[in-house]
Amino acid sequence: MTSSLETHFREKVIIEDDASSTVPDVTKILCVGRACLDIVQTCQQFPTEDSTQRSIDYRWQRGGNASNTCTVLSLLGQSCELLACLSADEHADFMQNDLCKYKIDYSHCPMIKGISCPIATIILSLNTGTRTIVYHNQNLPELTVKNFEQLNLAEYSWVHFEGRNIDEMLLMIQRIENYNESLNGSKNHMPITISVELENPRSGPRLLDLLSHTDVTFVAKDFAKKQGFNDMKEVIHTIGQDVRLRGVIICAWAEEGAIARTPCGVIVQSPAFPPHRVIDTLGAGDTFNAAVLYYLNKSKVEFMRKYKDEAACANDNNKLCEDTFDSSTVVRRDIKRNLNIENLKYNRTKFIDETILQRAIKFACYIAGAKVGSRGYDCLDKIFTHILQLDFSIL
Template sequence: MAKILGIGNVVLDIVLTVPHHPLEDEEIRATQKQTTSGGNASNSLHVLTQLGHQTALCATLAADGEAKQLLSNLRARKIDTQHIQTFIKGRTPTSFITLNAQNGHRTIVHFRDLPELSFEHFAKIEIEEYDWLHFEGRNLDNLSGMLNIAKTFLSHQPISLEVEKPREGIEALFPQVNLIIFSHHYAKAKGFIDGQSLLNAIKKTVKHANLVCTWGAKGVWYSTPNDSVHHLPAEPVMPIVDTLGAGDTFNAGLIDGLVKEMSLSQAVTHANSLAAKKCRQPGLDNLLLDNHATPLANIKQLSNAKTLVTPAKDGAPSVVLIKFDDTVKAYENNCPHQNVPLNEAFKIDVNPFEKTLKCSVHEAFLI
């Protein structure tokens, strides 16, 4: 297990699942709505936590109610929030996302009215306590100083930089890090037709970093300082369920592999497979669940005010699920007194204040 510090962004994601991508002036009804924490660094840390690492986030938040919701979600995901910088002025950054049910692709509209992380706040962190630092390539006014501090005070810990978009002056920072992860958005904006041409150009000036460029369905290109550029095809995914967070998942898998002392080739393969797995499921929760196991339900379907009853299947009994604080409790759907399903007569009565369930037949309370 490694201690990993992510420096970047955390936002409130409002995800609407729609039957198709909306047209201009079209009114369309969403089939599902989900509100959760998002942002590149936050998402990657969520995956790294599931991979067994101890993670912490350095980002900014507002002082509004939505920020409290984000903090609660981050802590539920076991991401350390002690390095969050709070601003009184400004509002919680929000991403409004439409998820196309036809192909799993997403469209994002981002709103931000909040200052970026300050250099002074970052400088107070005991970064020597961490085994890896991962930076989003944003906040260029302060990022250079943060990287200078990291290079000064870290003795052996690797530093990675995600370059998602072209930003003025970001290329000057490339020599200061050990791993650079480029997106195809950056490559295309710079006029490159694929990851190989981008990395070959970068290698002329960046001599000591591992380089990676992801390109969605076209796969990923990568290179060590002393090797040529290699290509790994994308792992086939059919059907694609949800691409939101796939890139963040790849980044987490890459860091996880390198922390575990895999070669760059092995780490890229590991990350590629993990990203494909993400595209096969909704959201980032339970990413490491056994492929052969069938989930009973998504935790976001549950609440502490009502139960969810799963049907009996393949010899397994029907199960009653209910959210209990930050966990889920499960009961076999059977009244021990009458030997009938708990919801035999009508739905199971829930008292969320006393935290009890009431059998619809025998009328006994179950704790």
């Protein structure tokens, strides 16, 4: 496979932090949403009503979409942070110790006293591969823009939102927009890319209003079905044509794989990579999303490095540049034409072309398929290492 893939997966991106750097070492992904405690029972078959049945396996694990996404990102080697309200009740130690175990920054999470942690009781059926969830929440507060204002946005390359508490989320997005505008095309800072997951059916069609505010939109299968869509192609050809859509749209559809549309309207697809045996489908969607975020964020950093290197060359009057180009004026003109740098602060999806997007969703389908064939998430770092040892034919 090509050396560009090795750049994405073998080389750890390191950007020197000195006076000559045009892009700081900022690659962290922030995930904003919900964390809860999952109590998982694995059964051979789903129990009948009013019956007693032994489970095959039992575990506690930290759950919630944003929380799960951080877990997978961390296992893939991506620096990440969770922003979610955490309960300071009897489960606080378990939740915080687990976040530390996976090296997830939670330093800005508000700690809420007097309200229990949300609990999800989950039954996994080995016979059918289903996961049935009973959710309980004693009204743990949602995040507010005041919580978000505690963040130093210069620390992040990417902010990913669960689509929930929409009014407050829009205020958070506006703060990111204001920050990006304040950069004013600065070479010394990387504009933040914004993504959102449309998953919560209770939020209804209003989630679609977010299309005009985000750079990358994930449309979950459950949400799409609640909106009347029958398959992922229908999603991409309908929502993908929505006039409010300003960036990339991605839709995964379990065993059918995934489909996506670039900002220029090119549609790409990937098959699913199912395991020999379905063991644990819990969090498969979060795993897919995290793998896409990982790949795209690495691609973004590589794009910015290319901009940095070419811009440095354009401003360098040494013999090497003189031998390579006619003049620095020509170089600057070519850089702007090729990378559209003058509009970079407005177009944060410039780095996502057809090839990058297709590779991202294919990589994510592979990682999600491997997760479904394993218990929990702890296998993913080993699976990722295995990918690095292959010839990259999967991509």
